[in-house]
């Protein structure tokens with residue numbers, strides 16, 4: 001939870017300068033730590049389902065981007081739109097599709 005708060009602070013900071021702030025290293029860390037808090041540190045599932053590539057075969061990158069940005073209303077999957085840009089969500093979607 002602490003890392004999420006730190007990320008929140010950084011994201012607020014970063015959004016002032018969108019393109020220049022795009023940082024794959026920070027995004028990967030966010031996926032492992034913040035998404036991992038619910039989906040498991042290796043993303044193989046926890047409170048949330050397995051989100052490794054093999055489990056996401058039926059999804060397109062666009063579907064995943066939409067889930068990441070808007071969450072799943074009525075479930076613990078939160079919307080990340082307040083924290084990340086559409087480009088960053090697209091990057092995360094692609095990252096998930098490429099990582100086992």
Ligand code: HEC
Pocket residue numbers: 030031034035036037038039047048049050051055056064067068072075076077078080092
């Ligand atoms: C607070 C817990 C929580 C956090 C944090 C979280 N998720 Fe989720 N996520 C869930 C839950 C629970 C579901 C299942 C929702 C449902 O029942 O449809 C889910 C569903 C998903 C799905 C759909 C998977 C499928 O097969 O239905 C994707 C993709 C996903 N999350 C990606 C992410 C990403 C990427 C992050 C980080 C940016 C993230 N989640 C952070 C709880 C979380």
